[in-house]
Amino acid sequence: MRWDIFCHVVDNYGDIGICWRLARQLVTEFDISVRMLVDDLGAMQRICPAIDPRLAVQNIRGVEILHWVEPFADLVPADVVIEAFGCELPPRYIAAMAAASPRFSEPEGKTDRIWINLEYLSAEQWVEGCHGLASPHPSLPLIKYFFFPGFTAATGGLLREAELFTLRDASRTDPAGLWRELGITNPAADEATVSLFCYDSAPISDLLEAWAGSISPVRCLLPEGTASASAASWAGISRLAAGDSIQRGNLTLHVIPFMSQENYDHLLWACDCNFVRGEDSFVRAQWAVRPIVWQIYPQQENVHLIKLEAFLDLYCQELIEPAADAVRAFHRSWNNNEQPDWNCFWKYRDVLQQHAMAWAERLAQIPNLASSLVNFCRNR
Numbered sequence: 001m002r003w004d005i006f007c008h009v010v011d012n013y014g015d016i017g018i019c020w021r022l023a024r025q026l027v028t029e030f031d032i033s034v035r036m037l038v039d040d041l042g043a044m045q046r047i048c049p050a051i052d053p054r055l056a057v058q059n060i061r062g063v064e065i066l067h068w069v070e071p072f073a074d075l076v077p078a079d080v081v082i083e084a085f086g087c088e089l090p091p092r093y094i095a096a097m098a099a100a101s102p103r104f105s106e107p108e109g110k111t112d113r114i115w116i117n118l119e120y121l122s123a124e125q126w127v128e129g130c131h132g133l134a135s136p137h138p139s140l141p142l143i144k145y146f147f148f149p150g151f152t153a154a155t156g157g158l159l160r161e162a163e164l165f166t167l168r169d170a171s172r173t174d175p176a177g178l179w180r181e182l183g184i185t186n187p188a189a190d191e192a193t194v195s196l197f198c199y200d201s202a203p204i205s206d207l208l209e210a211w212a213g214s215i216s217p218v219r220c221l222l223p224e225g226t227a228s229a230s231a232a233s234w235a236g237i238s239r240l241a242a243g244d245s246i247q248r249g250n251l252t253l254h255v256i257p258f259m260s261q262e263n264y265d266h267l268l269w270a271c272d273c274n275f276v277r278g279e280d281s282f283v284r285a286q287w288a289v290r291p292i293v294w295q296i297y298p299q300q301e302n303v304h305l306i307k308l309e310a311f312l313d314l315y316c317q318e319l320i321e322p323a324a325d326a327v328r329a330f331h332r333s334w335n336n337n338e339q340p341d342w343n344c345f346w347k348y349r350d351v352l353q354q355h356a357m358a359w360a361e362r363l364a365q366i367p368n369l370a371s372s373l374v375n376f377c378r379n380r
């Protein structure tokens with residue numbers, strides 16, 4: 001089996017982050033030959049430093065990576081084609097797919113080639129009804145399927161490598177390891193270590209202020225380049241770069257380098273609480289089984305707030321009421337640029353910790369996204 005994954009980087013690192021993770025898992029666990037076609041190798045290099053953005057073709061970790069440029073080269077289409085997040089395949093490639101699909105026969109809808117549009121993650125209920133739907137091409141012998149990741153068995157599930165929990169638990173046997181690597185002194189026993197990955201639209205100054213005045217100490221690890229400019233202006237300094245630290249009241253803030261995807265997982269595993277955003281870091285933080293705070297990717301007309309509520313409904317279902325209230329309130333303020341009440345949220349840390357474990361256990365019962373995709377294709 002040969003798979004092609006097309007990835008157009010809209011912005012940030014989520015699109016490429018998910019495609020890269022999926023590609024590696026398909027190669028490692030399913031022995032599939034995977035080619036990735038990526039239009040922004042610079043973005044990919046941030047999460048995978050081994051990438052050389054100048055190369056048209058390279059092979060990293062068993063995945064063939066092609067720089068997707070126009071005019072698009074003549075390529076023999078793969079057996080399975082993933083169009084990530086509706087990125088629109090090059091017309092030339094679509095024509096080649098159609099030309100190479102002689103066994104297509106409507107209405108049975110059988111085709112040699114499987115074309116999948118991998119959608120964004122959402123906890124909304126309609127996703128279950130749309131997952132796996134087929135859309136025949138209006139003029140060519142091709143069918144496109146809509147594949148939705150999700151939190152329930154009626155969706156495609158979430159990306160989760162077979163080794164993930166073993167690696168996570170092994171890394172926790174040496175909790176000081178990461179701090180040593182980052183050149184940071186070990187946090188005190190009563191200090192909450194928190195990673196902070198968010199968009200600039202979050203109430204970052206309010207949160208830092210809340211941590212500085214918090215009833216218990218907070219150690220914040222802030223990857224460079226995300227919210228570090230807002231943190232610097234809150235601290236009244238011109239710039240904060242990786243390696244810089246500031247101390248205000250009960251808050252110690254360390255700016256750390258933006259890491260490879262694997263190392264970022266280690267950060268999530270090492271922290272007591274993780275502020276995450278978008279899609280991929282959001283999922284990884286759930287597998288890290290620590291309390292999370294999610295900033296959803298902002299969309300026009302606040303559509304994202306509906307998606308946020310859908311997730312909170314699901315996430316809080318099995319959580320006792322005062323803690324669930326605190327989770328909802330904290331997320332709403334964090335996503336609406338309003339003063340977040342850290343003390344009220346963090347007083348439930350033990351409950352939230354237990355809940356994070358139970359939630360991940362529940363999610364892990366569902367087949368993971370890569371194996372759902374493979375099974376979906378095999379069944380066709």
Ligand SMILES: Cc1cn([C@H]2C[C@H](O)[C@@H](COP(=O)(O)OP(=O)(O)O[C@H]3O[C@@H](C)[C@H](O)[C@@H](O)[C@H]3O)O2)c(=O)[nH]c1=O
Nearest residue numbers: 012013014017047258259260261264278279280281297
């Ligand atoms: C902080 C950090 C993140 N990462 C990785 C983890 C993830 O793979 C990736 C970040 O992706 P995300 O968490 O999804 O957040 P994101 O905001 O970067 O990405 C996206 O969100 C989607 C919902 C949008 O549709 C996308 O267009 C995109 O904006 O960066 C590192 O590799 N190293 C780091 O130090």
